[in-house]
Amino acid sequence: MTTTETGLPLFVLGRGVDPHSERGVDCPGELPSASDPALVERARRAKAALGDRVFVLGHHYQRDEVIQFADVTGDSFKLAKEAAARPDAEYIVFCGVHFMAESADILTSSSQKVVLPDLAAGCSMADMATFDQVEECWEALEDAGIAGVTVPVTYMNSSADIKAFCGRNGGAVCTSSNARRALEWAFSRGEKVLFLPDQHLGRNTAVLEMGLSLDDCVVYNPHRPNGGLTTEQLENAKMILWKGHCSVHGRFSPECVDDVRARIPGVNVLVHPECRHEVVTKADHVGSTEYIIKKLEEAPAGSSWAVGTELNLVKRLGAMFPDKNVTFLDRTVCYCSTMNRIDLPHLVWALESLASGQVVNQITVDDDTAHWAGVALDRMLALP
Numbered sequence: 136m137t138t139t140e141t142g143l144p145l146f147v148l149g150r151g152v153d154p155h156s157e158r159g160v161d162c163p164g165e166l167p168s169a170s171d172p173a174l175v176e177r178a179r180r181a182k183a184a185l186g187d188r189v190f191v192l193g194h195h196y197q198r199d200e201v202i203q204f205a206d207v208t209g210d211s212f213k214l215a216k217e218a219a220a221r222p223d224a225e226y227i228v229f230c231g232v233h234f235m236a237e238s239a240d241i242l243t244s245s246s247q248k249v250v251l252p253d254l255a256a257g258c259s260m261a262d263m264a265t266f267d268q269v270e271e272c273w274e275a276l277e278d279a280g281i282a283g284v285t286v287p288v289t290y291m292n293s294s295a296d297i298k299a300f301c302g303r304n305g306g307a308v309c310t311s312s313n314a315r316r317a318l319e320w321a322f323s324r325g326e327k328v329l330f331l332p333d334q335h336l337g338r339n340t341a342v343l344e345m346g347l348s349l350d351d352c353v354v355y356n357p358h359r360p361n362g363g364l365t366t367e368q369l370e371n372a373k374m375i376l377w378k379g380h381c382s383v384h385g386r387f388s389p390e391c392v393d394d395v396r397a398r399i400p401g402v403n404v405l406v407h408p409e410c411r412h413e414v415v416t417k418a419d420h421v422g423s424t425e426y427i428i429k430k431l432e433e434a435p436a437g438s439s440w441a442v443g444t445e446l447n448l449v450k451r452l453g454a455m456f457p458d459k460n461v462t463f464l465d466r467t468v469c470y471c472s473t474m475n476r477i478d479l480p481h482l483v484w485a486l487e488s489l490a491s492g493q494v495v496n497q498i499t500v501d502d503d504t505a506h507w508a509g510v511a512l513d514r515m516l517a518l519p
Contacts, residue, residue, distance in 0.1 A: 175479070188224065188226060189228055190218065190224035192205060192206070192208075192230060194230060197447060200479045205230060214235060215242050226247070228482070231474070233261070236250075240505070248494055249497065250485055252496065253477055259473065260332055260380060260409075264357070266297065273304070275355075285328065285329050286321035286324050290337075302511035306329075311424070312423040312426065327373055327374070328374055329377070334376040335410060340408065341374045343416070351372060353368050354378050383446075383469055384406075385410070386465065402439040403434070406464065431456050431459065431461065434459055439460040442464060445469075445471045449461065
């Protein structure tokens with residue numbers, strides 16, 4: 136990887152590409168100006184010109200200016216499945232992040248092309264577990280004599296390489312909705328689980344839903360020798376949690392919960408399981424993005440809710456349910472910075488390029504990786 140004289144990789148500074156990263160930063164071509172008042176009309180015109188040849192997917196965390204052009208909205212796995220259910224669409228424009236577009240490419244046919252409007256739209260959590268790091272971790276488990284009784288499970292929020300690693304080694308993928316079922320499946324096949332890359336979802340699921348203790352969980356730090364763990368710690372652990380987290384959900388603190396309860400009498404605290412354990416244990420309700428939406432949909436009029444998830448979604452939920460008091464759990468504004476890279480100029484550029492016959496920013500997963508990642512995804516789909 137090329138670095139500057141400061142020691143920082145060029146891709147961190149927005150220049151160059153790290154081929155080993157979960158995302159790249161190149162965006163070829165000229166983007167329309169963000170101040171162009173005709174952007175909305177240009178997007179409509181390009182989408183209309185493409186007709187049924189294009190299918191636009193919008194993740195819940197996208198900006199409203201982008202989500203208005205989505206044919207379907209949802210979480211990462213729902214959107215990948217929706218893409219697979221549209222075999223006649225020549226182009227899948229995924230308004231999300233890189234790992235989501237990879238999953239869509241794996242699940243769609245070879246004749247379809249998956250496009251990510253900005254290649255810099257990555258996921259900090261997915262980047263916290265690289266293939267080489269996970270291979271090194273597995274070697275440490277082999278050296279400790281426990282790899283044979285360990286089943287790897289990776290969260291959807293991971294690169295295709297990591298999903299493929301799990302497929303090759305008898306593991307599976309999970310979502311925040313089915314993490315418990317995936318872990319039950321894994322424990323029926325082994326004594327331990329290596330959970331990638333989000334330590335918080337793994338810990339919260341194991342401890343709060345499956346009755347394991349915090350002592351049953353250890354955290355493997357890929358930046359320390361042997362993950363910073365002794366052989367005895369690895370032997371005694373049931374959950375080996377990767378030291379990764381979501382940069383948005385990881386920022387919520389127990390103090391945020393205390394503060395909002397003091398400010399809003401009777402408030403219901405609703406958080407995503409990617410939040411820290413001490414936040415989740417203070418909350419009233421915990422669940423996936425789809426769970427959060429459903430909970431607010433069913434909530435009585437006049438009720439108050441502090442929601443611990445990405446701000447674009449929280450703002451949208453407030454607009455969707457004006458009869459309820461919906462507020463962001465933290466006083467500090469925090470969007471998903473990488474998801475927000477997909478803006479209207481990038482979407483217009485992608486759609487207009489496709490309409491003119493030029494395929495840009497196509498996301499492709501090589502056949503071997505796609506096969507083994509598909510094996511891991513299929514194991515998840517087969518869960519009861």
